[in-house]
Amino acid sequence: MQPHFLEIKSLAKRFPTKDGELTVFEDVSFGLERGEFVCIIGHSGCGKSTILNVLAGLDAPSDGEVLMAGKEVRGPALERGIVFQNYSLFPWLSALNNVIFGVAARWPGWSKTRVREHSLRYLHMVGLKDGAEQRKPSQLSGGMRQRVAIARAFAIEPKLLLLDEPFGALDALTRGTIQDELLKICAETHQTVFMITHDVDEAILLADRILLMTNGPQARIAESVRVSIDRPRERGSIVHDPGYYPIRTHLVDFLVSRSHELSGSANSGAPGSGHQGPPRIVDPAQAARGASNAKDKASSNAIAQATSHTAGHSTSNANSATGYRAAESGSLLRAVNL
């Protein structure tokens, strides 16, 4: 089997505390393909940022390993870009110089003009122009600052982009606009992205897959949920896709109940509780389409049956109706069993 572009193998993180060792998460294994956009969702404190920091090379795991393109991640590198919630810009540099700083470090052989043009291209891509490029972070709004951080991360063209709740501090309107910009840039650049979010609607809009993390301690990634909704996606119309609500309901149900039921601490000492190993792959949109197709098929079978009864045997209307219900419920039961 072809290895994943990013391989996370049996990762665990433990911290010493005054009450003994705290296992934040363990047995975390998953992969990311090149060009994939993967979100991770889980309750506060389950260890999402710790996983992201390990992927970035900013933190070391207690167990397990991370391989990117077959090479072990052992420390931070420019081939991995990071955007945090709090922007992390250099306050004394203009928006443009914040981006230039990263670009010049990434390509030290480039001329000043080339570095500047490249940086400006990415600032324009996130909608920063008309003089905003020359302003310092303190002269920019929160949304504009986050745009600079995103432009800076994309401009170094990292092999992997790590986003830690990048829109968490923004108002809903700004958040929506920057989500649209992110969708557009990802479609243009085919960037591989791993993103933490608490917002299920944001995850469905942006991601190809959503990893669901159980509650800590001893958290793990229980499910990998496919977002089988066609691209390009638009914020205004995605809710009308028939796959949208099945996915959303699945995510909300996980957060409300299963994140606790499947958690390591809830299952500790219960051998065979079924929570070990790689995440279960789930496709709620596809499952819903399957059930709906089975229902449609049952309806048309029943109509065909009823028509032939009526034509051939002059069956009463009451009998036709009974035949319809039986055929429909039989097929639906089969669909549920599948």
Ligand SMILES: Nc1ncnc2c1ncn2[C@@H]1O[C@H](COP(=O)(O)OP(=O)(O)OP(=O)(O)O)[C@@H](O)[C@H]1O
């Ligand atoms: N240096 C440390 N020493 C002890 N415990 C730590 C340390 N760093 C993190 N933790 C604990 O690890 C757990 C996971 O933290 P982390 O920030 O990764 O969670 P998270 O899922 O990203 O949370 P949130 O969604 O609130 O940002 C928390 O319980 C936290 O208290």
